Amino acid sequence: MDFSIRAANLEDCKDIARMIMELAEYEKVSEHVKVTQKDLEQDGFSKNPFFHGIVAEVPEAQRTKDGHVKIGYALYFLSYSSWKGRCVYMEDLYVMPEFRGKGIGKALMSKVAQLGMAAGCTQLNFTVLDWNKASLDFYAAQGCSDVTAALGYHVMRCEGAELERLAQP
């Protein structure tokens, strides 16, 4: 299958917003998505972006029945480990179902790894739901390992009213 991988631009935010919702539906959490197309435009394409995007595109001849040619994406940002230094965090990796199994997900992830390494990163981090066997198998095949299992790290969060309370001096 013919496809191309390229950096996302402002015009891609509509399709990225669409695919974020598709990914959220796949993860069974679509009611939690608050980010809009406008948020993506503002947060991803301003002077100090919060994230970067990569888009996978197919030729017109392979567009979906709804007419989409942008059929996969990855979002990532640079981060830091006080042990290892520069890292890249892959926030999302998604390929529309009918385009899976053709190397597109791997190409997207590989591009995140390349760009991260070009920026001096020595780790690529991400999270995956433990019921998501297809993804777990995919990531294992890419050489990834589970640091929660290996080291006992747990993901913690503070948000909403608790975050506001924490921020009080």
Place this chain on the structure above:
Amino acid sequence: MDFSIRAANLEDCKDIARMIMELAEYEKVSEHVKVTQKDLEQDGFSKNPFFHGIVAEVPEAQRTKDGHVKIGYALYFLSYSSWKGRCVYMEDLYVMPEFRGKGIGKALMSKVAQLGMAAGCTQLNFTVLDWNKASLDFYAAQGCQRRDGRAGLPRHALRGGRSWSVWPSPERRLARYPW
């Protein structure tokens, strides 16, 4: 106890590097620390920093037996959730043992939360080791929740999400580069 919380500067990198090693020893992983004082200076204080730091200081009269007045720190960076938008990630939070229990850790974390919210963030995320009961209790008291296991809601946590990482592995090359 008298203490102050302020943004870290280039001169703090020596003490931050020292305290990173102390934290790594506490977490029993000091052999994994590769970051140096020079890395911190370059990565935290250049035009596009990879992280930001906050330092806790005590007056000279309360310096440690080794003469340190910088006795705690936090490192954080801005991040993103494709569901919720802008987030802040707290990479490290540390207070030297003899200064714990005095509100310094809470003040450091509170500052991270304030700065994150000022930048439009709606989540503060971090990780903690599952055997670290003192820290787990501290974070619960600050209103934080575990996002893996059964404690909460998903994003990456429904019924036991996992944090994954590509660790340097001689066998696998994701991007065709030597690690």
